[in-house]
Amino acid sequence: MEETILRVDGLVKRYDRFQLDKVSFSLPRGYIMGFVGKNGAGKSTTIKCIMNLIKYDEGSIEIFGLDSRRNSLEVRNRIGYVSEDQYFYEEMTVEWTGSFIGSYFRHWKEENFNRLLKDFGIDKGKKIKELSKGMKVKLSIALAMAHSPELLILDEPTSGLDPVVRNEILDLFREIIQDEKCSILFSSHITSDIEKIADFVTIIDNGRIIISEEKDSLMEKWKVVKADNGYYCGELAVMLRGVKRGELGFSGITDNLKDFSSVFRKRFPEGKFKTEKAGLDEILLRLVKEE
Amino acid sequence: MLKLVLKDFQIQKKSFLNYAFIATFLSFFFAMSGMAQMTFAMVTFPIVYGFINRALYEDEKNNTLRLLVSLPVRRKTVVHARYVSAAAIILIMALVCTAINILLNAFGVTPLQETGNGFIILAFSMLAMVFLISVYLPIAFRLGSIKAANINRFLFIGIFAASTGASIALQRIPKGQPPEFIIRLVSMFQSISIVEILLILSAAAVCTFLISMQLSIRFFEKRELF
Numbered sequence: 001m002e003e004t005i006l007r008v009d010g011l012v013k014r015y016d017r018f019q020l021d022k023v024s025f026s027l028p029r030g031y032i033m034g035f036v037g038k039n040g041a042g043k044s045t046t047i048k049c050i051m052n053l054i055k056y057d058e059g060s061i062e063i064f065g066l067d068s069r070r071n072s073l074e075v076r077n078r079i080g081y082v083s084e085d086q087y088f089y090e091e092m093t094v095e096w097t098g099s100f101i102g103s104y105f106r107h108w109k110e111e112n113f114n115r116l117l118k119d120f121g122i123d124k125g126k127k128i129k130e131l132s133k134g135m136k137v138k139l140s141i142a143l144a145m146a147h148s149p150e151l152l153i154l155d156e157p158t159s160g161l162d163p164v165v166r167n168e169i170l171d172l173f174r175e176i177i178q179d180e181k182c183s184i185l186f187s188s189h190i191t192s193d194i195e196k197i198a199d200f201v202t203i204i205d206n207g208r209i210i211i212s213e214e215k216d217s218l219m220e221k222w223k224v225v226k227a228d229n230g231y232y233c234g235e236l237a238v239m240l241r242g243v244k245r246g247e248l249g250f251s252g253i254t255d256n257l258k259d260f261s262s263v264f265r266k267r268f269p270e271g272k273f274k275t276e277k278a279g280l281d282e283i284l285l286r287l288v289k290e291e
Numbered sequence: 292m293l294k295l296v297l298k299d300f301q302i303q304k305k306s307f308l309n310y311a312f313i314a315t316f317l318s319f320f321f322a323m324s325g326m327a328q329m330t331f332a333m334v335t336f337p338i339v340y341g342f343i344n345r346a347l348y349e350d351e352k353n354n355t356l357r358l359l360v361s362l363p364v365r366r367k368t369v370v371h372a373r374y375v376s377a378a379a380i381i382l383i384m385a386l387v388c389t390a391i392n393i394l395l396n397a398f399g400v401t402p403l404q405e406t407g408n409g410f411i412i413l414a415f416s417m418l419a420m421v422f423l424i425s426v427y428l429p430i431a432f433r434l435g436s437i438k439a440a441n442i443n444r445f446l447f448i449g450i451f452a453a454s455t456g457a458s459i460a461l462q463r464i465p466k467g468q469p470p471e472f473i474i475r476l477v478s479m480f481q482s483i484s485i486v487e488i489l490l491i492l493s494a495a496a497v498c499t500f501l502i503s504m505q506l507s508i509r510f511f512e513k514r515e516l517f
Contacts, residue, residue, distance in 0.1 A: 053361060054517050076363040087358040089302050089349065103294050104362045
């Protein structure tokens with residue numbers, strides 16, 4: 001049985017105009033989970049609760065089988081965290097920053113940090129304020145990875161980066177999980193990045209989890225259905241999610257193509273409809289719009 | 292914790308030049324004004340206050356408290372480190388001023404009596420700094436350094452107004468007719484030596500400092516940084 005490295009159960013966090021509503025998902029060891037949602041969906045709030053940076057109101061979070069609140073020091077020692085925004089002492093150098101942050105981690109390896117800096121093309125002697133936004137993100141990732149964490153939690157690590165750098169970083173993540181010791185929870189609104197590397201996908205919208213399952217079965221299950229407007233009827237519309245109607249036709253997605261097909265054939269024996277593979281972007285847009 | 296304490300000094304490397312300039316300027320100013328014994332007290336105050344303010348401000352400006360709380364560090368440790376660095380800078384300034392005082396005395400620049408009075412004034416000003424920091428830091432941990440600095444400004448204005456008011460009130464007391472409680476207060480102080488007064492105040496300062504630290508821990512543990 002696979003070991004569950006992260007388990008979020010019934011997480012509730014209330015703000016005045018927003019709340020996380022019984023968020024639940026889990027991540028087994030050695031896999032990458034893409035945590036997807038539009039801006040303001042609750043991704044960062046969930047991650048901050050996992051990292052114990054904000055207090056949640058209900059629910060439980062277990063990391064490495066430990067309660068994340070009661071064992072926060074032990075848990076944080078084994079996690080590499082990259083936040084949405086990078087916070088550094090701007091007047092200090094990269095080298096000083098590595099030495100300062102590294103001193104808090106039991107398994108910090110200076111040679112790992114130096115190698116990552118070299119791979120990312122970051123000059124150790126430079127001051128933080130001299131680094132571009134992309135360089136700061138890379139530095140954050142280097143700092144998170146240098147102590148060989150068992151769980152990497154990345155909050156929108158690729159946003160603001162150019163496609164070349166994004167690709168480099170995604171390749172790096174793929175490399176990390178090769179040994180199956182490390183897991184990655186990676187939040188993003190860039191679905192193409194998630195599609196490239198994630199094993200599991202969790203979609204959140206307005207503080208609620210819509211889907212949390214294996215990426216391959218998700219992409220296999222959901223199909224885009226397109227047909228002429230002449231075939232549009234209530235009976236078929238309820239079987240589709242995220243229905244859009246245009247001048248000539250309508251479309252939607254379904255996770256039960258067999259049933260849809262059977263109802264369609266019954267209703268319109270001579271009718272035709274098209275199916276296409278649904279990308280993660282399409283699934284997200286259709287499901288989120290409907291919610 | 293040592294790394295956090297050192298951090299407060301390291302991030303202010305550039306400011307040490309400013310502090311040295313302030314120290315030199317104020318030293319000359321007070322020496323030329325015939326108040327040489329006030330020099331070390333008046334030099335220490337802006338440097339200690341400036342150091343603590345700057346350390347708090349750097350964390351606020353860079354939002355690095357968010358970085359610190361995401362590391363495997365307890366919030367309590369972050370608070371302890373801030374208090375230790377505050378105590379360290381006060382001690383360092385006291386040692387530096389004492390060393391300079393001794394040197395100046397050895398070279399005959401400052402008369403011994405003035406040196407002795409200078410030490411006493413320095414000691415009182417160090418204690419005053421401890422009391423002020425004990426009020427300032429919990430506010431900073433609760434509200435952030437920028438809001439705390441604004442509140443502190445009113446505190447200083449209040450202290451200045453109170454001491455000015457007290458001195459005006461004292462001047463208005465007709466000679467030979469002070470109130471009963473003032474006579475009792477003066478005779479009480481006359482019966483205690485300056486060393487005893489310093490010891491009592493030091494004990495009070497340490498207690499205040501420790502209570503302040505506990506309060507800061509409570510505030511910081513509850514503060515939402517995100």
